[in-house]
Amino acid sequence: MYRKEDTTPEFERFHVVFGGKLKPTNRWVILADLIPWKKIEEKYAELFCKDNGRPAFSVRVALGALILKEKMKSADEELVLQIQESQYLQYFLGFEGYRDELPFDPSMMVHFRKRLSGKILKEVNAMIIEAQKKRMEGSAEPPDEGSGGSAGKNSGTLIVDATCAPEDMRFPHDVSLLDEARRKTEKVIDHLARGLPEGMEKPRTYRRRARKEFLTFIRNRKPSVQKIRKALRQQMQYVERNLRTILQLQIESDFHLTEKQRKELGVIETLLRQQRYLHRHKTWSVEKRILSISKPHVRPIARGKARGMFEFGAKLSLSLVDGLAEVHRLSWEPYNECSDLIEQVENYKTRYGNYPEAVCADKIYRTRENLQYCKDKGIRLSGPKLGRPFQDTEKNRERLKEIRRQERLDERLRIPVEGKFGEAKRRYSLGRVMTRLKETSESSIMLVFLVMNLMVIARRKAQAFFVEIFREIFLVVEGLLVRYFWVIEFD
Numbered sequence: 001m002y003r004k005e006d007t008t009p010e011f012e013r014f015h016v017v018f019g020g021k022l023k024p025t026n027r028w029v030i031l032a033d034l035i036p037w038k039k040i041e042e043k044y045a046e047l048f049c050k051d052n053g054r055p056a057f058s059v060r061v062a063l064g065a066l067i068l069k070e071k072m073k074s075a076d077e078e079l080v081l082q083i084q085e086s087q088y089l090q091y092f093l094g095f096e097g098y099r100d101e102l103p104f105d106p107s108m109m110v111h112f113r114k115r116l117s118g119k120i121l122k123e124v125n126a127m128i129i130e131a132q133k134k135r136m137e138g139s140a141e142p143p144d145e146g147s148g149g150s151a152g153k154n155s156g157t158l159i160v161d162a163t164c165a166p167e168d169m170r171f172p173h174d175v176s177l178l179d180e181a182r183r184k185t186e187k188v189i190d191h192l193a194r195g196l197p198e199g200m201e202k203p204r205t206y207r208r209r210a211r212k213e214f215l216t217f218i219r220n221r222k223p224s225v226q227k228i229r230k231a232l233r234q235q236m237q238y239v240e241r242n243l244r245t246i247l248q249l250q251i252e253s254d255f256h257l258t259e260k261q262r263k264e265l266g267v268i269e270t271l272l273r274q275q276r277y278l279h280r281h282k283t284w285s286v287e288k289r290i291l292s293i294s295k296p297h298v299r300p301i302a303r304g305k306a307r308g309m310f311e312f313g314a315k316l317s318l319s320l321v322d323g324l325a326e327v328h329r330l331s332w333e334p335y336n337e338c339s340d341l342i343e344q345v346e347n348y349k350t351r352y353g354n355y356p357e358a359v360c361a362d363k364i365y366r367t368r369e370n371l372q373y374c375k376d377k378g379i380r381l382s383g384p385k386l387g388r389p390f391q392d393t394e395k396n397r398e399r400l401k402e403i404r405r406q407e408r409l410d411e412r413l414r415i416p417v418e419g420k421f422g423e424a425k426r427r428y429s430l431g432r433v434m435t436r437l438k439e440t441s442e443s444s445i446m447l448v449f450l451v452m453n454l455m456v457i458a459r460r461k462a463q464a465f466f467v468e469i470f471r472e473i474f475l476v477v478e479g480l481l482v483r484y485f486w487v488i489e490f491d
Helices: 027-034 037-045 059-072 076-085 088-090 110-116 118-138 174-193 207-218 225-252 257-282 337-352 368-376 397-426 438-490
Strands: 157-166 299-307 308-321 326-331 359-361
Touching: 027 088, 027 225, 027 438, 037 059, 037 118, 059 076, 059 088, 059 110, 059 326, 059 438, 076 088, 076 110, 110 438, 118 337, 157 337, 157 397, 174 207, 174 225, 174 257, 174 326, 207 225, 225 257, 225 397, 308 337, 308 397, 326 337, 326 438, 359 397, 397 438
Parallel strands: 157 359
Antiparallel strands: 157 308, 299 308, 308 326
16 A cells, blocks of 8 residues: 655754754755656556555655665665664655654665666656756756757757666576576475475485586586586486476475475576577577576677677667666667667657757667668768768868768767766666666666766756856956946046
């Protein structure tokens, strides 16, 4: 059950235990004013029953706690203690006054991530971008380069790119995966064997021999192909034997499998089937290949970077307009990001009322379909043209000079999206997603870009505040100088 908050915490009446008042210039006070809590609450309330069950925490507590965790890079237990110790963090979470007690149990953070899924956080991020757009339209300042312009003609710049959010997982190795699967099936056999009728013996598993063979293989620095195939065959045989034993024990044992064990056995069966296919066909590729038993949704994403050809995590397409990032597509399966360009441009038109003047993107986006679409809409797509380049002759020299100048300009305009990826992976948690479930990982990824956008808007608000102060000081000084020289002139 969810009860909507009738009132919001008043800044002036927030109770401070040691007296005094909160500072309006504090970063958490400023950040709390930038988030449309009421609109988010309408989406959050749809997840609960209206009149049944225990009342849930408010959306300000749930979303605020996730934002604090991402911004402060704290563990769940440490975050709860920091909230207990700070009155500003409690105001950010919507408390009416300071309370020297734990706001909630640390395990609630898992439920917050499940409730505020990646889809909901994507909508929340869109709300924040839309609110910032309305503030920009209401201000007298002209929009910056890269922002949406006036309706009726192409204006603004759209920057698009894609990246991978690596998961916190061991580097996948086929023999190690099969060894892990064997050990998990052995634990299931031990669990079922405890429920056998009296007098029945526990089936043999050959676990000592299997472990010895695995350690013998893993100690080789550079095993040959023959040794790898032999180790794979041995571990697969042990896993197959254990699975047959489990089927027999399920009939004879009084104990039942837990939900977690059933899921793991389903993943292990799929893993074994894939490894059998790879071993028989002598290949390294199979559809929806499992890389981790605890994270079966993770797939290898081909990146072609200097430090590795593959990354293991979710692939996402990003749109960047006026410094605000929005995730267009998040997928655990590999895909070609060039197929997202048309929809990203249409989303830009829906929000700003016009098509962008230019789209800055990688060369992979310059397909014939995308080029034709941009040409029909009057959009300039960055990068070299398809086909044979112009010859460096006297006739084409000026044209080549203009093309190179435009290419350098487009590359400079595309730098911010690379900076966003670097900031998300170094300053925030996109470089290593620590959550385990598919739903919570998607929530963590979407939350990174939501927090980054909030910090961009907060910095702009702080800059506008100081600019206004300096403007007032300048006007006062200018008035004093005019008055001083006016008195001297008449004297």
